Amino acid sequence: MSAVVENELKEDNHHGPAAGIGRWLFTTNHKDIGSMYLWFSFAMFLVGGCMALTIRAELFQPGLQMMEPGFFNQMTTMHGLIMVFGAVMPAFVGLANWLIPMMIGAPDMALPRMNNWSFWILPFAFTMLLSTLFMEGGAPNFGWTFYAPLSTTYAPPSVTFFIFGVHMMGVSSIMGAINVIATILNMRAPGMSYMKMPLFVWTWLITAFLLIAVMPVLAGVVTMMLMDIHFGTSFFNAAGGGDPVLFQHVFWFFGHPEVYIMILPAFGVVSQIIPTFSRKKLFGYHSMVWATSSIALLSFLVWAHHMFTVGIPLMGELFFMYATMLIAVPTGVKVFNWVATMFKGSITFETPMLFSIAFVILFSIGGFSGLMLAIAPSDFQYHDTYFVVAHFHYVLVPGAIFGIFAAVYYWLPKWCGNMYSETLGKAHFWLSFVGMNLAFFPMHFLGLAGMPRRIPDYALQFADFNWISSIGAFMFGFTQLLFLYIVIHTIRSGKKATAAVWESAEGLEWTIPSPAPYHTFTTPPEVK
Amino acid sequence: MTTPESYYVPAQSKWPIIATIGLALTMFGAASIMNNSTAGSDTDGSWLIFLTGATVMAYMLFGWFGNVVQESRSGMYSHQMDRSFRWGMGWFIFSEVMFFAAFFGALFYARVFSVPWLAGEGDKGASAMLWPGFEAVWPLLQNPDTELFPSPSGTIDPWHLPFINTLLLVSSSVTITIAHKALKNNNRTQLKLWLAATILLGAVFLFFQIEEYVEAYTTLDLTLRSGIYGSTFFMLTGFHGVHVTLGALMLTIMFVRIMKGDFDKDNHFGFEAASWYWHFVDVVWLGLFIFVYVI
Numbered sequence: 001m002s003a004v005v006e007n008e009l010k011e012d013n014h015h016g017p018a019a020g021i022g023r024w025l026f027t028t029n030h031k032d033i034g035s036m037y038l039w040f041s042f043a044m045f046l047v048g049g050c051m052a053l054t055i056r057a058e059l060f061q062p063g064l065q066m067m068e069p070g071f072f073n074q075m076t077t078m079h080g081l082i083m084v085f086g087a088v089m090p091a092f093v094g095l096a097n098w099l100i101p102m103m104i105g106a107p108d109m110a111l112p113r114m115n116n117w118s119f120w121i122l123p124f125a126f127t128m129l130l131s132t133l134f135m136e137g138g139a140p141n142f143g144w145t146f147y148a149p150l151s152t153t154y155a156p157p158s159v160t161f162f163i164f165g166v167h168m169m170g171v172s173s174i175m176g177a178i179n180v181i182a183t184i185l186n187m188r189a190p191g192m193s194y195m196k197m198p199l200f201v202w203t204w205l206i207t208a209f210l211l212i213a214v215m216p217v218l219a220g221v222v223t224m225m226l227m228d229i230h231f232g233t234s235f236f237n238a239a240g241g242g243d244p245v246l247f248q249h250v251f252w253f254f255g256h257p258e259v260y261i262m263i264l265p266a267f268g269v270v271s272q273i274i275p276t277f278s279r280k281k282l283f284g285y286h287s288m289v290w291a292t293s294s295i296a297l298l299s300f301l302v303w304a305h306h307m308f309t310v311g312i313p314l315m316g317e318l319f320f321m322y323a324t325m326l327i328a329v330p331t332g333v334k335v336f337n338w339v340a341t342m343f344k345g346s347i348t349f350e351t352p353m354l355f356s357i358a359f360v361i362l363f364s365i366g367g368f369s370g371l372m373l374a375i376a377p378s379d380f381q382y383h384d385t386y387f388v389v390a391h392f393h394y395v396l397v398p399g400a401i402f403g404i405f406a407a408v409y410y411w412l413p414k415w416c417g418n419m420y421s422e423t424l425g426k427a428h429f430w431l432s433f434v435g436m437n438l439a440f441f442p443m444h445f446l447g448l449a450g451m452p453r454r455i456p457d458y459a460l461q462f463a464d465f466n467w468i469s470s471i472g473a474f475m476f477g478f479t480q481l482l483f484l485y486i487v488i489h490t491i492r493s494g495k496k497a498t499a500a501v502w503e504s505a506e507g508l509e510w511t512i513p514s515p516a517p518y519h520t521f522t523t524p525p526e527v528k
Numbered sequence: 529m530t531t532p533e534s535y536y537v538p539a540q541s542k543w544p545i546i547a548t549i550g551l552a553l554t555m556f557g558a559a560s561i562m563n564n565s566t567a568g569s570d571t572d573g574s575w576l577i578f579l580t581g582a583t584v585m586a587y588m589l590f591g592w593f594g595n596v597v598q599e600s601r602s603g604m605y606s607h608q609m610d611r612s613f614r615w616g617m618g619w620f621i622f623s624e625v626m627f628f629a630a631f632f633g634a635l636f637y638a639r640v641f642s643v644p645w646l647a648g649e650g651d652k653g654a655s656a657m658l659w660p661g662f663e664a665v666w667p668l669l670q671n672p673d674t675e676l677f678p679s680p681s682g683t684i685d686p687w688h689l690p691f692i693n694t695l696l697l698v699s700s701s702v703t704i705t706i707a708h709k710a711l712k713n714n715n716r717t718q719l720k721l722w723l724a725a726t727i728l729l730g731a732v733f734l735f736f737q738i739e740e741y742v743e744a745y746t747t748l749d750l751t752l753r754s755g756i757y758g759s760t761f762f763m764l765t766g767f768h769g770v771h772v773t774l775g776a777l778m779l780t781i782m783f784v785r786i787m788k789g790d791f792d793k794d795n796h797f798g799f800e801a802a803s804w805y806w807h808f809v810d811v812v813w814l815g816l817f818i819f820v821y822v823i
Contacts, residue, residue: 025545026542026544026545027540028537106535107537108535110612111612113538113541113543113592114616116541116544116545117543117545117547120544120548121548121551121552124548124549124551125552128552128555157566157567160559160563161556161559163559164555164556164558165555167555168551171551174623177619181615182615183612185615186611186615187612212623212626213623213626214626215623216623216626216629216630217629217630219627219630220627220629220631220634223763224630226562227752229562231753232677232752232753233759233762234671234677234753234755235756235759235760237676238642238646238658239672240671240672240754240755240756240759241638241643241646241668241671241672241677242638242642242755242756242759243641243642245642246634246637246638246642249637250630253630313650314651522537
């Protein structure tokens with residue numbers, strides 16, 4: 001390498017962040033991009049949360065109080081889309097950006113410019129999606145699963161913008177995932193073999209694989225919709241030999257792995273946090289890796305368990321039922337390992353640990369209701385009721401979202417150099433915990449009693465549980481403003497954190513100062 | 529890994545945000561064009577947005593790749609960087625494979641399940657009550673509802689144009705491999721010759737493909753609107769055609785770079801990436817030839 005290039009490299013490596021807005025628009029720094037992802041995801045979390053509260057306000061009591069049923073449908077649709085694609089997924093990509101290079105001892109992500117592009121597509125995509133609320137005919141109103149023909153023959157014109165918005169999110173996710181996978185495969189510090197990688201890195205490696213495998217299928221299914229709507233094809237129209245059920249097959253081939261995309265990184269987070277506060281090594285590291293891989297592979301073989309009642313052949317029902325129940329095995333292994341890690345540990349209950357323990361317990365509840373839904377004959381009773389809503393909110397809220405909260409509390413001192421207030425953090429945890437359970441636990445009973453999902457009005461006998469649920473939802477929702485306050489307060493004026501931050505945390509990220517310098521590991525560390 | 533090389537982390541770059549703006553304009557423009565023309569209103573403004581976006585995208589591609597080429601030439605890239613590019617391109621092609629998988633899936637589903645069910649066969653045969661008298665044959669020459677979806681009068685004969693196209697694409701995969709060998713042996717004349725031959729084969733393929741589409745629309749009444757057969761036929765071959773066009777464009781750019789003296793026998797990942805892509809469109813075509821045309 002020539003001397004000139006050498007000098008240029010040195011300058012590059014030592015410059016700090018640029019000044020002004022240009023820093024954020026043009027950045028190639030994984031920490032900047034990680035922060036942008038996290039802030040964007042929080043903004044979307046609030047927007048999607050407002051929609052959830054709109055829904056819960058309408059459902060506070062029977063009757064139509066506040067809105068037209070059509071608008072209610074737009075709210076359920078947009079709430080789901082924004083939470084899935086705008087809040088949970090970008091939050092995990094943000095964590096990946098911040099943490100993976102620091103955990104594997106890499107100077108940055110493998111493809112830093114593409115990394116910037118992956119992020120900046122998102123604000124544009126979601127502006128387009130949110131703008132449909134103001135279009136003629138209103139926003140998409142066919143549910144976040146956008147089943148044909150509701151989303152084709154009977155869709156509002158804004159569906160076209162929804163389709164292109166999904167394309168943009170897909171482009172962003174695929175590029176983000178390619179970046180993560182290339183980083184992990186290629187940028188590990190010398191000595192960091194695959195089986196020495198922190199579990200967060202492992203779970204993200206597998207998540208990235210899932211993303212690259214299924215986001216193009218989502219692109220395919222929305223393209224078929226687009227062609228059916230504007231160019232007269234008949235993919236989802238039986239009059240031309242197609243089939244609306246084909247939509248569901250293609251959608252759920254994407255949709256089921258997507259569910260794991262939203263939970264596997266949280267598994268990784270919890271697997272980092274529980275050992276730290278139990279002051280023990282993670283129990284069963286190897287089995288964790290294999291369990292995660294098995295879950296990912298099985299996720300490709302279970303999609304039709306979302307479609308038991310749509311009319312699929314008996315053999316299909318049986319196959320998808322047994323394959324689905326098989327997933328309980330690796331998931332059980334993971335839960336067992338987390339509990340075994342805590343067993344006889346000297347546990348302390350800092351905020352990240354509280355969120356992680358709640359994760360293990362509440363995610364398991366969501367897992368068990370998932371098993372109930374997996375049994376095809378009983379699913380005929382539960383399908384499209386509030387039981388399903390309870391189930392997936394139990395895996396997503398105390399699963400994915402608590403995982404994200406835990407990660408933020410755990411690594412925030414490393415990111416900004418300041419310690420959060422433990423009192424406020426615990427208040428945030430308990431309010432979220434109580435609010436979330438109040439909001440979603442009664443939904444199990446509502447569903448079992450037969451209340452259908454996605455309706456703005458309901459029969460009188462459902463009234464009590466619904467108002468409890470609405471109160472819980474508002475409690476959970478407003479608690480998140482406290483979270484916002486805690487994060488800003490920590491960044492601005494928390495007390496200084498040490499480099500190690502936690503007493504017995506392990507991993508390369510704890511060997512660098514807090515806050516983490518703008519550039520870390522420009523020369524890779526030696527891992528023993 | 530003994531002595532770690534330093535990994536090139538680029539400084540700030542304007543290209544990603546330009547790419548975002550280009551992409552957003554293109555997407556927004558395309559959506560407006562479709563909505564306006566379906567609603568029967570004026571599309572001029574939407575076309576303007578779309579074309580502006582496309583121009584920005586083109587400008588970005590030249591600028592961004594131009595930067596990468598410059599950096600590569602000035603020796604800023606290590607072997608590790610090279611591996612990042614390889615993983616990146618490899619996984620990108622995998623994502624493309626999955627995109628085609630969705631459409632192949634739709635084709636298989638229609639042929640194996642939904643069309644026979646509509647005719648009363650098997651587990652879900654009750655759907656035959658929708659259109660009594662509908663018969664399941666493939667290619668589907670009689671749609672369930674011929675008013676909504678007029679049936680095609682015939683299908684493309686696989687042993688005419690499609691077979692020639694198969695020969696063309698398969699031989700183009702061979703020629704690109706010969707070109708790659710020539711590059712590795714530092715034989716520039718051979719390289720240019722075989723690469724030009726590859727591009728030419730691709731262009732002839734595309735020409736025949738267009739001719740086939742004209743024949744389908746004008747003499748066979750086989751259109752996008754002619755039911756599930758037309759839908760799967762045109763979407764699969766159409767997206768494949770788009771990918772061949774892209775691949776040919778990449779190869780053309782590689783050709784221009786080679787004419788300018790770029791690449792040497794050890795350092796030519798741009799060329800390799802384009803040739804990977806070319807092999808990928810070739811393999812997809814084999815799937816198409818078998819499952820769309822022949823069987």
